[in-house]
Amino acid sequence: MPLVTVKMFKGRSKEQKKALVQEVTRAVCETVNVTPEDVIVVIEEMEKENYAIAGKTFDEPQQER
Amino acid sequence: MPLVTVKMFKGRSKEQKKALVQEVTRAVCETVNVTPEDVIVVIEEMEKENYAIAGKTFDEPQQER
Amino acid sequence: MPLVTVKMFKGRSKEQKKALVQEVTRAVCETVNVTPEDVIVVIEEMEKENYAIAGKTFDEPQQER
Amino acid sequence: MPLVTVKMFKGRSKEQKKALVQEVTRAVCETVNVTPEDVIVVIEEMEKENYAIAGKTFDEPQQER
Amino acid sequence: MPLVTVKMFKGRSKEQKKALVQEVTRAVCETVNVTPEDVIVVIEEMEKENYAIAGKTFDEPQQER
Amino acid sequence: MPLVTVKMFKGRSKEQKKALVQEVTRAVCETVNVTPEDVIVVIEEMEKENYAIAGKTFDEPQQER
Structure with a gap:
């Protein structure tokens, strides 16, 4: 009965x-x-734009990862 | 102050x-x-397509429940 | 397949x-x-002590609710 | 490594x-x-319509807060 | 940056x-x-005692899975 | 009505x-x-031991952060 939640960015295909x-x-x-x-x-x-590390969201171009 | 979260499939009406x-x-x-x-x-x-039991997502036709 | 989570304070009996x-x-x-x-x-x-409304945790005596 | 989640109503700008x-x-x-x-x-x-206090969702006009 | 959460029963070793x-x-x-x-x-x-399917918690002996 | 959750390691004082x-x-x-x-x-x-980055939990001594 493990319940696993995976939060990730949009954009993966159904196959992925x-x-x-x-x-x-x-x-x-x-x-x-x-x-x-x-x-x-x-x-x-x-x-x-809803995910941030170090206070910076990921929709900013300088951001990598 | 109980906080209740209900995750369920889309498609219910506002009345539901x-x-x-x-x-x-x-x-x-x-x-x-x-x-x-x-x-x-x-x-x-x-x-x-974002919910799976036994490794199978619910948008597959053979899936029941 | 609704998944319901109820967060609440400790202290309820198994029967509750x-x-x-x-x-x-x-x-x-x-x-x-x-x-x-x-x-x-x-x-x-x-x-x-891990739950707060209006910036105040619930282990403070003046807190009601 | 604190993980902070903020759930709130839609409608804030990217700047906010x-x-x-x-x-x-x-x-x-x-x-x-x-x-x-x-x-x-x-x-x-x-x-x-997905958030309720006291059993009432927030899309009802009489609701305040 | 996927964030994965696994909820499961207590009792696994550190190695597991x-x-x-x-x-x-x-x-x-x-x-x-x-x-x-x-x-x-x-x-x-x-x-x-904090996990239930079909309205029954898993600390009840008749429960299987 | 923002609901904020902060997950972090144990060990902070009540004052913190x-x-x-x-x-x-x-x-x-x-x-x-x-x-x-x-x-x-x-x-x-x-x-x-319940938190990992890159597949390594934080109770391992070589881990930094």
Whole structure:
């Protein structure tokens, strides 16, 4: 029954998101001893202007990462 | 001061959401002894492609539930 | 598949928490048209010193609510 | 490495959001002794119909605050 | 800059948790095209009495999964 | 009605936490035009073994930051 939430920037394709939930589910099952049916993964997509490190949002051009 | 968050799929009407927050607030008040003014409810709406069980997202047709 | 999180102060008994999850689950089912098996409820318990309104934590005696 | 999440209603400008993350980052650094590079701020924007106090959502006209 | 949160029951060893964060980080990097330094993983541990499906908490003996 | 959550490592004093919520509340009010009574701040405290960057938890000695 692990509940996994992945917050990340918008822009990934459906295929990438399918691969993401599949691989994260596998990683959880292999390491903490649960079955896939017990694992829930929720993706939350953010705008770059809504995420900041060191007080700077990611929609500013000088920002890297 | 309970803070309740309900994540669910998009697609409910405003009337359903009003009923949801009303009934959830009532359920909390009746069981943990707070007044309605103390209860905050936040609804977060998800796309089906952003929610997975057993490594499969809910926008896949074979998926049931 | 609604995921419900209830953050509240520590101190409720197991019986209160059982009643809480039961009644919240019922409230969600009745209003947004899902079955109980689809509803997950997580309780997160807080210390009073970790919750503030208007910049004041709830472990201060003058605080009411 | 404090992770700060701010949920608030939609409608703020990019400038307001930039000021928000900057000032919140400063507030965290000054009070819990971390450097700005350690502070992450995420903004989550809500619709008024998805937020309720006392069982009433904020898109209802009689609601104040 | 994906932020991953894993909520699961208490009781895993430090070794299991180290493996978990390592494998989840790898899964995220491989599928959504980020570098490990961009991935943050937070583990949140729950008591069984604070998690419910179908209105029943997991500290009840009849519960399976 | 901004809801602010600050996740950080355990170990801050009550005085630091009081200062934190006070200053964060002020920062929010000044930048997004709300009154202090509208701002809720929740602090969530983490163990170092439950937080990882680049797949490494913070209880490992070689880790800096």
